[in-house]
Amino acid sequence: MHRLFLLRHAKSSWKDPGQADHDRPLAGRGRRAAKAVARHLREERIAPELVLCSTARRARETLERIEPALGVADVRFEPALYGASAGALLERLHDVPDHVGSVMLIGHNPGLQELALELAHTGPELHELAAKFPTAALATLELPDWRTIRPGTADLVGFVRARDLTP
Numbered sequence: 001m002h003r004l005f006l007l008r009h010a011k012s013s014w015k016d017p018g019q020a021d022h023d024r025p026l027a028g029r030g031r032r033a034a035k036a037v038a039r040h041l042r043e044e045r046i047a048p049e050l051v052l053c054s055t056a057r058r059a060r061e062t063l064e065r066i067e068p069a070l071g072v073a074d075v076r077f078e079p080a081l082y083g084a085s086a087g088a089l090l091e092r093l094h095d096v097p098d099h100v101g102s103v104m105l106i107g108h109n110p111g112l113q114e115l116a117l118e119l120a121h122t123g124p125e126l127h128e129l130a131a132k133f134p135t136a137a138l139a140t141l142e143l144p145d146w147r148t149i150r151p152g153t154a155d156l157v158g159f160v161r162a163r164d165l166t167p
Contacts, residue, residue: 001142005104006112010034010136012058026061033136033162034065047071048104054081086114096146123156136162
C-alpha cells in the first residue's frame with residue numbers, strides 16, 4: 001500500500017490587496033496552524049518520502065514550517081501545482097516512481113479537495129472532507145500504487161484540520 005498526504009497550505013494574508021495571488025504570504029493564523037500541523041506530523045510519525053509543493057509563497061511557507069517534522073524527504077517545488085485541477089494533480093501522481101511509498105502534496109483548493117473526493121471510495125471522514133477542506137487540513141489516503149490510481153481506488157484513512165490540533 002502507498003500513502004498519499006494531501007495538505008492544503010495554511011491560511012494566507014490578504015493585508016496587501018494589490019499583491020499577486022501567487023505571492024501572498026501566510027497570515028499569523030496560518031503560521032500558528034502550520035506549527036500545529038508540524039506537531040501532528042511528529043506525533044503521528046508522518047514522514048513522506050517525496051514532497052511535491054506548489055511554488056505559491058503560502059505553500060512554500062507552509063512547507064518551511066512543517067519541514068523539520070518531516071525528516072529526510074525529497075522536496076520538489078513544482079509551478080504546475082499552483083492552481084492545478086484534480087485531473088492535473090492525478091496526472092502528476094501517475095509519474096511518481098512506484099518504489100516511492102509515500103507522497104505529500106502541498107497545494108490549493110479546489111484541486112486538492114476534488115482529488116481526495118475523486119480518489120477515495122471509503123473512509124469514516126468522507127462526509128467531513130466533502131463539506132470542507134479548510135486551510136492547513138491534511139487528508140491521508142491509502143492506495144495500491146501510483147501508476148494505476150484512478151477514481152474510487154483509494155481509502156481515506158485520515159482527515160485532520162488545524163482547528164482539531166490546536167490546544
